[in-house]
Amino acid sequence: MIKTVVHLTVTSARVLDAEERNKIESVFAKKYDDPIDAEYLVDDSLIGGIMVFDGKTVYNGSVKSKLERLKERLGDEK
Amino acid sequence: MTLNLMAIMGLGLTKIALHLLNFIILLVIAGFLVYKPMMKLIRTRRENAQKLVEDHEAKLKEAADTKAQYETLLSDAEKEIAVRKAEAAKEIAERSEEELAAAKHKANVILEQAAAEVETEKIRAVHAVKGEIVEAAVMIANGILSKEISVEEDKKIIDDCLKEWSEK
Numbered sequence: 001m002i003k004t005v006v007h008l009t010v011t012s013a014r015v016l017d018a019e020e021r022n023k024i025e026s027v028f029a030k031k032y033d034d035p036i037d038a039e040y041l042v043d044d045s046l047i048g049g050i051m052v053f054d055g056k057t058v059y060n061g062s063v064k065s066k067l068e069r070l071k072e073r074l075g076d077e078k
Numbered sequence: 079m080t081l082n083l084m085a086i087m088g089l090g091l092t093k094i095a096l097h098l099l100n101f102i103i104l105l106v107i108a109g110f111l112v113y114k115p116m117m118k119l120i121r122t123r124r125e126n127a128q129k130l131v132e133d134h135e136a137k138l139k140e141a142a143d144t145k146a147q148y149e150t151l152l153s154d155a156e157k158e159i160a161v162r163k164a165e166a167a168k169e170i171a172e173r174s175e176e177e178l179a180a181a182k183h184k185a186n187v188i189l190e191q192a193a194a195e196v197e198t199e200k201i202r203a204v205h206a207v208k209g210e211i212v213e214a215a216v217m218i219a220n221g222i223l224s225k226e227i228s229v230e231e232d233k234k235i236i237d238d239c240l241k242e243w244s245e246k
Contacts, residue, residue, distance in 0.1 A: 013232065020236060027240045047220065048227040049235040052243075061239030063223055067216050074212040 008038040009053040013046040013062070028054065 010016070010024055025036045032054075048063035084090070227235075 012236075013227075014229070016236075020233065023237070023240055027244045031244065044224070047224045048232045049239055059239070059243050061235070061242070063227065063235065064220075067219055067223075070219075071212055071216045074215075075209055 004034055005037050006032045006034045007055055008036055009041065010038050011041045011043050011046065011051045011053075011062075013042070013044050013048050015042055016040060016050075024050070024052070028052070 006028065008025075008028060010021075016024075021038065021040065025038055028038075029036045046062035046064050047067075049061040049066070051062050051065075052059040084094075
Protein backbone atom coordinates (compact mmCIF):
# COMPACT_ATOMS: atom_id res chain seq x y z
CA MET A 1 0.00 0.00 0.00
CA ILE A 2 1.39 3.35 -1.03
CA LYS A 3 1.20 5.99 1.70
CA THR A 4 1.00 9.67 0.83
CA VAL A 5 3.61 11.94 2.34
CA VAL A 6 2.38 14.88 4.32
CA HIS A 7 4.31 18.06 3.60
CA LEU A 8 4.60 20.37 6.57
CA THR A 9 5.92 23.91 6.69
CA VAL A 10 7.09 24.65 10.22
CA THR A 11 7.91 28.25 11.09
CA SER A 12 9.54 29.16 14.39
CA ALA A 13 11.11 32.25 16.00
CA ARG A 14 14.52 30.52 16.29
CA VAL A 15 16.27 27.54 14.77
CA LEU A 16 14.81 24.34 16.23
CA ASP A 17 17.09 21.59 17.41
CA ALA A 18 16.79 17.94 16.28
CA GLU A 19 14.87 16.89 19.38
CA GLU A 20 12.22 19.54 18.80
CA ARG A 21 11.94 18.65 15.12
CA ASN A 22 11.45 14.96 15.97
CA LYS A 23 8.73 15.82 18.42
CA ILE A 24 6.89 17.92 15.85
CA GLU A 25 7.14 15.30 13.13
CA SER A 26 6.05 12.45 15.43
CA VAL A 27 2.95 14.36 16.58
CA PHE A 28 1.84 15.00 13.03
CA ALA A 29 2.79 11.54 11.80
CA LYS A 30 0.51 10.09 14.49
CA LYS A 31 -2.15 12.60 13.62
CA TYR A 32 -2.22 11.77 9.90
CA ASP A 33 -0.90 8.27 10.12
CA ASP A 34 1.34 9.13 7.18
CA PRO A 35 5.02 9.87 6.77
CA ILE A 36 6.02 13.50 7.25
CA ASP A 37 8.23 15.68 5.11
CA ALA A 38 8.85 18.91 7.00
CA GLU A 39 10.37 22.17 5.86
CA TYR A 40 11.69 24.46 8.65
CA LEU A 41 11.62 28.24 8.42
CA VAL A 42 12.62 30.95 10.88
CA ASP A 43 10.62 34.15 11.45
CA ASP A 44 11.54 36.10 14.57
CA SER A 45 8.33 38.14 14.36
CA LEU A 46 6.59 35.09 15.83
CA ILE A 47 8.44 35.95 19.09
CA GLY A 48 8.09 32.37 20.34
CA GLY A 49 6.27 29.08 19.68
CA ILE A 50 5.66 27.58 16.22
CA MET A 51 3.31 27.74 13.27
CA VAL A 52 2.65 24.59 11.22
CA PHE A 53 0.96 24.47 7.81
CA ASP A 54 0.04 21.05 6.37
CA GLY A 55 -1.27 22.28 3.03
CA LYS A 56 -4.83 22.70 4.29
CA THR A 57 -4.76 23.79 7.91
CA VAL A 58 -2.63 26.31 9.79
CA TYR A 59 -1.75 25.37 13.35
CA ASN A 60 -0.69 28.64 14.92
CA GLY A 61 0.94 28.29 18.31
CA SER A 62 3.09 31.39 18.04
CA VAL A 63 3.35 33.97 20.83
CA LYS A 64 2.48 36.62 18.26
CA SER A 65 -0.90 34.97 17.52
CA LYS A 66 -1.60 34.64 21.23
CA LEU A 67 -0.97 38.37 21.67
CA GLU A 68 -3.28 39.13 18.76
CA ARG A 69 -6.04 36.97 20.23
CA LEU A 70 -5.56 38.72 23.56
CA LYS A 71 -5.82 42.08 21.81
CA GLU A 72 -9.08 41.00 20.16
CA ARG A 73 -10.53 39.78 23.43
CA LEU A 74 -9.60 42.99 25.24
CA GLY A 75 -11.02 45.04 22.40
CA ASP A 76 -14.34 43.15 22.49
CA GLU A 77 -14.81 43.42 26.26
CA LYS A 78 -17.22 46.19 27.31
CA MET B 79 -131.11 170.06 31.63
CA THR B 80 -130.03 167.17 29.58
CA LEU B 81 -133.08 167.51 27.35
CA ASN B 82 -132.27 171.19 26.76
CA LEU B 83 -128.73 170.32 25.85
CA MET B 84 -129.94 167.71 23.46
CA ALA B 85 -132.34 170.26 21.90
CA ILE B 86 -129.51 172.74 21.46
CA MET B 87 -127.37 170.03 19.74
CA GLY B 88 -130.22 169.08 17.44
CA LEU B 89 -130.52 165.57 18.88
CA GLY B 90 -133.81 164.07 19.47
CA LEU B 91 -134.72 160.86 21.22
CA THR B 92 -135.70 159.38 17.93
CA LYS B 93 -132.34 160.15 16.42
CA ILE B 94 -130.53 158.72 19.41
CA ALA B 95 -132.70 155.63 19.28
CA LEU B 96 -132.01 155.32 15.58
CA HIS B 97 -128.31 155.74 16.17
CA LEU B 98 -128.43 153.17 18.90
CA LEU B 99 -130.37 150.83 16.66
CA ASN B 100 -127.89 151.52 13.93
CA PHE B 101 -125.09 150.77 16.25
CA ILE B 102 -126.69 147.58 17.42
CA ILE B 103 -127.33 146.49 13.84
CA LEU B 104 -123.76 147.36 13.02
CA LEU B 105 -122.60 145.30 15.94
CA VAL B 106 -124.69 142.37 14.88
CA ILE B 107 -123.54 142.60 11.31
CA ALA B 108 -119.96 143.06 12.42
CA GLY B 109 -120.43 140.11 14.70
CA PHE B 110 -121.52 137.93 11.80
CA LEU B 111 -119.07 139.31 9.25
CA VAL B 112 -116.09 140.01 11.39
CA TYR B 113 -116.36 138.63 14.87
CA LYS B 114 -117.43 135.09 14.05
CA PRO B 115 -114.92 134.57 11.20
CA MET B 116 -112.24 136.14 13.33
CA MET B 117 -113.05 133.89 16.23
CA LYS B 118 -113.23 130.95 13.89
CA LEU B 119 -109.88 131.90 12.50
CA ILE B 120 -108.44 132.33 15.97
CA ARG B 121 -109.95 129.01 17.04
CA THR B 122 -108.55 127.30 13.97
CA ARG B 123 -105.13 128.79 14.53
CA ARG B 124 -105.27 127.83 18.16
CA GLU B 125 -106.21 124.28 17.20
CA ASN B 126 -103.42 124.16 14.65
CA ALA B 127 -100.99 125.46 17.20
CA GLN B 128 -102.22 122.92 19.69
CA LYS B 129 -101.86 120.21 17.10
CA LEU B 130 -98.34 121.37 16.34
CA VAL B 131 -97.49 121.32 20.02
CA GLU B 132 -98.97 117.85 20.36
CA ASP B 133 -97.09 116.64 17.26
CA HIS B 134 -93.94 118.18 18.60
CA GLU B 135 -94.41 116.51 21.94
CA ALA B 136 -95.15 113.19 20.25
CA LYS B 137 -91.99 113.55 18.19
CA LEU B 138 -90.02 114.47 21.27
CA LYS B 139 -91.34 111.37 23.00
CA GLU B 140 -90.53 109.25 19.93
CA ALA B 141 -87.06 110.70 19.83
CA ALA B 142 -86.65 110.00 23.53
CA ASP B 143 -87.85 106.42 23.00
CA THR B 144 -85.46 105.99 20.06
CA LYS B 145 -82.65 107.43 22.11
CA ALA B 146 -83.45 105.02 24.92
CA GLN B 147 -83.47 102.13 22.42
CA TYR B 148 -80.14 103.14 20.96
CA GLU B 149 -78.69 103.56 24.41
CA THR B 150 -79.88 100.03 25.25
CA LEU B 151 -78.38 98.72 22.00
CA LEU B 152 -75.16 100.57 22.69
CA SER B 153 -75.02 99.22 26.21
CA ASP B 154 -75.65 95.67 24.93
CA ALA B 155 -73.02 96.14 22.26
CA GLU B 156 -70.50 97.38 24.84
CA LYS B 157 -71.27 94.38 27.04
CA GLU B 158 -70.81 92.04 24.12
CA ILE B 159 -67.55 93.75 23.20
CA ALA B 160 -66.35 93.31 26.78
CA VAL B 161 -67.35 89.62 26.72
CA ARG B 162 -65.63 89.06 23.37
CA LYS B 163 -62.53 90.88 24.58
CA ALA B 164 -62.41 88.68 27.66
CA GLU B 165 -62.85 85.54 25.53
CA ALA B 166 -60.15 86.65 23.11
CA ALA B 167 -57.78 87.43 25.97
CA LYS B 168 -58.50 84.01 27.48
CA GLU B 169 -57.90 82.32 24.13
CA ILE B 170 -54.64 84.19 23.66
CA ALA B 171 -53.52 83.22 27.16
CA GLU B 172 -54.40 79.56 26.55
CA ARG B 173 -52.64 79.55 23.19
CA SER B 174 -49.59 81.16 24.75
CA GLU B 175 -49.56 78.47 27.42
CA GLU B 176 -49.89 75.75 24.80
CA GLU B 177 -47.10 77.26 22.71
CA LEU B 178 -44.94 77.63 25.79
CA ALA B 179 -45.57 74.01 26.75
CA ALA B 180 -44.81 72.88 23.19
CA ALA B 181 -41.59 74.92 23.17
CA LYS B 182 -40.59 73.46 26.55
CA HIS B 183 -41.30 69.95 25.30
CA LYS B 184 -39.27 70.58 22.16
CA ALA B 185 -36.42 71.96 24.25
CA ASN B 186 -36.54 68.89 26.50
CA VAL B 187 -36.46 66.59 23.47
CA ILE B 188 -33.44 68.48 22.11
CA LEU B 189 -31.73 68.27 25.50
CA GLU B 190 -32.40 64.55 25.75
CA GLN B 191 -31.10 63.99 22.24
CA ALA B 192 -28.01 66.04 23.02
CA ALA B 193 -27.47 64.08 26.24
CA ALA B 194 -27.83 60.79 24.34
CA GLU B 195 -25.36 61.99 21.71
CA VAL B 196 -22.92 63.04 24.41
CA GLU B 197 -23.26 59.61 26.03
CA THR B 198 -22.70 57.88 22.68
CA GLU B 199 -19.66 60.01 22.00
CA LYS B 200 -18.38 59.28 25.49
CA ILE B 201 -18.71 55.53 24.93
CA ARG B 202 -17.07 55.85 21.53
CA ALA B 203 -14.22 57.83 23.05
CA VAL B 204 -13.81 55.28 25.85
CA HIS B 205 -13.71 52.46 23.31
CA ALA B 206 -11.18 54.34 21.20
CA VAL B 207 -8.99 55.02 24.22
CA LYS B 208 -9.39 51.41 25.36
CA GLY B 209 -8.40 50.22 21.90
CA GLU B 210 -5.33 52.41 21.97
CA ILE B 211 -4.43 51.21 25.46
CA VAL B 212 -4.81 47.59 24.37
CA GLU B 213 -2.73 48.30 21.29
CA ALA B 214 -0.07 49.92 23.41
CA ALA B 215 -0.17 47.07 25.99
CA VAL B 216 0.20 44.47 23.27
CA MET B 217 3.04 46.38 21.70
CA ILE B 218 4.77 46.63 25.06
CA ALA B 219 4.15 42.91 25.71
CA ASN B 220 5.47 42.21 22.22
CA GLY B 221 8.62 44.18 22.93
CA ILE B 222 9.12 42.61 26.33
CA LEU B 223 8.44 39.04 25.24
CA SER B 224 10.64 39.26 22.19
CA LYS B 225 13.53 40.09 24.51
CA GLU B 226 12.56 38.01 27.54
CA ILE B 227 11.55 34.56 26.23
CA SER B 228 14.35 32.11 26.85
CA VAL B 229 15.00 28.96 24.84
CA GLU B 230 13.64 26.83 27.67
CA GLU B 231 10.50 28.87 27.83
CA ASP B 232 10.11 28.69 24.07
CA LYS B 233 10.53 24.87 24.20
CA LYS B 234 7.80 24.76 26.85
CA ILE B 235 5.52 26.84 24.61
CA ILE B 236 6.15 24.51 21.68
CA ASP B 237 5.52 21.42 23.84
CA ASP B 238 2.22 22.87 25.02
CA CYS B 239 1.15 23.54 21.43
CA LEU B 240 2.09 20.03 20.31
CA LYS B 241 0.17 18.53 23.23
CA GLU B 242 -2.89 20.57 22.34
CA TRP B 243 -2.74 19.64 18.64
CA SER B 244 -2.23 15.96 19.32
CA GLU B 245 -5.39 15.86 21.41
CA LYS B 246 -7.53 17.35 18.63
